[in-house]
Each structure stands twice: as structure tokens, then as C-alpha cells.
Amino acid sequence: MTEPRWLNADERRAWLALLSINTLLPAALDTQLQAAGKLSLFDYNVLAMLSEAEGRFLPMSELAARTSASLSRLSHVVTKLQRRGWVEREAHPGDARVTVAHLTESGMNTIVSLAPGHVGAVRALMLDAMSDDDVADLARIGEKIVARLDDNHWILRER
Amino acid sequence: MTEPRWLNADERRAWLALLSINTLLPAALDTQLQAAGKLSLFDYNVLAMLSEAEGRFLPMSELAARTSASLSRLSHVVTKLQRRGWVEREAHPGDARVTVAHLTESGMNTIVSLAPGHVGAVRALMLDAMSDDDVADLARIGEKIVARLDDNHWILRER
DNA sequence: AACCGCTAGTTGAAGTGTCAAGTATTGATT
């Protein structure tokens, strides 16, 4: 067995910071969204991705990719959002295996009303702490890490 | 109602990257730890924080702070780790309100055996994608965000 | 010495996420 390369000071700082952000940031955003509309950050993201899609609908697989979620997790959540009248499931005309998730009018109204508060929270909790250069650096480094985790990730395809 | 400042291109990239990392990185590390020792990333972190503490014990509150967790979440997890023989609960001599979590010999052996594989995964999934400058930048920016989320966070006290 | 607010931690219930197993459809192969 070979000796593992241990983390140096910067590596440890970067790793611990990311781990902490990872726990604290979603929790804080969840709290804001829970107060504003009784939904989770993940719920919000599902609605947001649909609202930005052409025609406000996407196949479950594509929606799962855009929210970095498993199909199973997404399926459960869409069921929940469906019960609240924000999303509908529809058949895909060309391929009977595919389920299309479609944002309803009510769902669209919900996300439009929640967006300002949510964006405000993202600014207050993270972006306002950073200079413009920091933001650019984080975007660059973050995308490198995403590429390492999933080199076909959709956020990398946009550019 | 004032118009909310929308996200510009870099802000959006930084935010989406962080959101994706947030979902993908813990999932990948969980998978590795689950395969290696049937525990979660959070479980691992609890053991790691105890193993690094003076005397290998910490009050629940301090352990919660070092894992960025709620006391409730930690309490449930410590109960689980206790059942597996890795942690023990002890009374605090000076303050009867305090419960001290103590890493057992068996718990120490567990973390020692898991550490190389875990650190290897952290490198493979994130650090290896970055230059030395990237790592330093991420540490600096990450700590700024942590400070914004919790300006008394323990990782900021170390320096 | 009784009270009161605060700190520290636990618990049970309800909601979420994950995992393994299952269904149905498609496209490719023979």
C-alpha cells in the first residue's frame, strides 16, 4: 500500500470551505424559500429550469440533468409539484418511454413571484461577499470542478 | 416594490456551478464511502473531527459547529455511530447540560483505514482538476462566502 | 431562595432522499 498524498494547507482550506458552504448555503436558501412559499431549493430549481425552457416543458431526463438529480428523486418531486398544481406530466408524441414535465400557468406565477426574493438571498448570502474578480474566478474554477465531476454537464454545453 | 438586480453572466455561471458541485460532489463522495465502509460523508466528517480533536472528544455543540450541522441532526447521527461502536456519549464533569462525544478505539481504527481512500476521492473529484493558484483562489473566495454565511465559523478561527 | 431567561441536548413525527426492483418502449441484431 502506497502512502496517500495528504492535503496541504491551501488544499485543506479550500476543501473545508467548500464543505461548509455546501451545508450552510442550501440550508439558508431553503429557509428563505420555505418562508416565502413552502418549497425547497430543489423544488425551486425544478420550476426555474422549466420556466427557462423553450415552451416551458422538458423530458424528465433532461430536467434531471439540469437539476443534477437522479431520475428517481426528480420523479418523486414532480409528483409532489403536480399535487400542488405547478407541473403536469404529459406523454411525448415521438417516444412513448418519455414523460414530459410541463410548467403550468400557476407554476409560472409561483416562480415569478418567488424569483426576486430568491435572487436577493443568493446575493445577500454569497455574491455580495465577493468582488467582480472573485465572481469570475469562482465561475472559472467551479466549472473546472463540474467538468471533473461530469464532463458532459449541461452548464458546460451552454458556452 | 423595487426592481431586483438580476444576475449577470459571471454571477450566473458562478452560482450554477456552485449549485451543481453542491449536488454532485457529496453524492460522489458518499458513493465512495458507502462502498468502502457503509457510511455517509457526514458520518465520516463527524469521526474525522473527533479524531483531530484534543483527546478525541468534543461537546456535542462544538462538534455540531465543526460539522456545520444542527444539534438535532448530530444527535441522531451520534446515536447511530454509537450503535456501531465508533463513538460514546459521556457526561461533562463541569457542566451537567453538556454531553461529550468520544471517539472509541474502534472508531479511530475505522477512520484511519478510510482516510486514504477518502482523501484520494477528494483529490480525484476536485483538487486534481485545479492548478495551485486555483486552489489558493478557491480557499480565499470560499472563506469569504463562509464568513458571510456565519462570521463566527470555526474554520475562520483557525487562522 | 425562588424565579427567569438562556444554553445544551434529546426525542418523535412528518417529510425527503436513496436504493433496488420493476414496467414499458425502443433500436439494433440475427
Place this chain on the structure above:
DNA sequence: AATCAATACTTGACACTTCAACTAGCGGTT
């Protein structure tokens, strides 16, 4: 045209997290 692997999704059970409510001890006040 029958088979077979792969794709797309759903479901149910179990594990985990969160939330609200609770117990209990400490320190300061009157």
C-alpha cells in the same frame, strides 16, 4: 419478425433530515 440490450421512467421500502416540542441545568436577578 423475434430476440436482446439499452433507455426512460416509476414505485415502495428504508434511511436520513428537519421541525417542533420537550427536559434539564446554569447563571443572574430580585
